[in-house]
Amino acid sequence: VDVIESRQPAQGASKVSYAWINARDKHPVRYHELNRRSQDMWRRFEDDLQTDIGLVWGGEMRWAATETGALEFRSRVAELQEWGYSIREISPEEAAEIEPGISFGNPTSVSYTDSDGHVDPERVVDGCLSSVRQTGGLVHTNESVTSFIKSRDSISHVVTTKDTYECDSVVIAAGTETPKIAEMLGSKFQNIHSQGATVITDILPVPLFNSIAAMHSPRDLDGVLINSRQLTDGRVMIHGGTHAHSIADESIEDAEMLIQETAKYLPSTR
Ligand SMILES: Cc1cc2nc3c(=O)[nH]c(=O)nc-3n(C[C@H](O)[C@H](O)[C@H](O)COP(=O)(O)OP(=O)(O)OC[C@H]3O[C@@H](n4cnc5c(N)ncnc54)[C@H](O)[C@@H]3O)c2cc1C
Structure with a gap:
């Protein structure tokens, strides 16, 4: 991940x-x-x-x-x-x-x-990101998702302000920005x-x-x-x-x- x-x-x-x-x-x-x-x-x-x-x-x-x-x-x-x-x-x-x-x-x-x-959510986030790194994943900071590339029915790439990454699947965990990102994929969510x-x-x-x-x-x-x-x-x-x-x-x-x-x-x- x-x-x-x-x-x-x-x-x-x-x-x-x-x-x-x-x-x-x-x-x-x-x-x-x-x-x-x-x-x-x-x-x-x-x-x-x-x-x-x-x-x-x-x-x-x-x-x-x-x-x-x-x-x-x-x-x-x-x-x-x-x-x-x-x-x-x-x-x-x-x-x-x-x-x-x-x-x-x-x-x-x-x-x-x-x-x-x-x-303590800050510790939870720290723990999750350590786990990502330990299992070989990368954590990119100061980098924003700007769009996705689709191939047939699935998402094949994530496009950011710095690069384009190939992917098998995507989890959106963007807090209050979730509706904005979901909209890039044609989904509608509303914040309350x-x-x-x-x-x-x-x-x-x-x-x-x-x-x-x-x-x-x-x-x-x-x-x-x-x-x-x-x-x-x-x-x-x-x-x-x-x-x-x-x-x-x-x-x-x-x-x-x-x-x-x-x-x-x-x-x-x-
Ligand atoms: C005041 C308050 C009280 C709460 N109380 C409770 C409670 O008592 N119990 C409970 O279970 N929940 C509670 N919640 C809800 C819970 O805290 C949130 O659901 C949870 O923290 C959301 O985590 P997240 O990682 O999805 O969002 P966030 O912590 O907001 O993280 C989202 C991240 O996405 C990043 N991001 C945004 N857009 C992009 C982009 N385009 N590209 C890349 N990154 C992007 C942001 O920089 C941010 O760091 C509360 C929330 C608030 C605000």
Whole structure:
């Protein structure tokens, strides 16, 4: 396998990905099952790559803050249980026992999903590219795919800004640029846009959580919705969004606001 990368690896979506390994928010049931099967594959994938990809397991916790939110919340938990997902509603007391460092406020319902985890995408990309090189493949950087040459029904060559390469088959893994490249082959894909901003902090010298891998703040509140996880080197990744509009303008003010919002739920980040 040869890889063609227009810039440097892991600088696109993978750099800012929250990389939560889950099937909790996946609909419909078939897509949920696909995600569940892929959750199961991560350990094997890490073994295959023979490198540390920053996998963290421990589950996910979130809660509702309103009575209406709790109704919706419980119905989703029941649906996921019907689908066989390892999720359960726990009492606020049990939640506080599992995660004494989280400020839950007055939760109306709390869920705990023990099968979830997260990963470090930059390490995953590094591991994959090492594997490509070890098996004799080449990684071309600062080189863009510009077109393909077809021979009958298959693609025979990849044309780039620097060269033309013969190939047996092509995998498009171009993140948000995938529709553009697929269009070169006459296929139509559409990106779906969602709002959000990602902050990666310096190393936090204390564990963010007692045992869980990821925390999501209540979705039934207005304002900023916070997702938090801690990478294995101690850095904390905060992903924030709102129901209504983007907060992602790369400003220091937005980043600081996300950190302040996070501290409401996780005082150890202050
Ligand atoms: C904010 C955010 C949060 C996310 N959270 C999660 C999550 O919690 N769980 C989850 O499973 N997924 C999550 N995702 C999705 C996941 O991160 C992405 O699906 C994944 O990182 C995509 O990897 P990729 O290699 O396809 O794309 P990218 O990492 O974007 O890499 C694509 C590469 O293609 C290169 N490229 C583009 N055009 C060309 C060209 N013409 N020629 C050569 N190279 C080209 C780019 O330079 C880039 O390096 C999230 C994504 C984002 C942005």
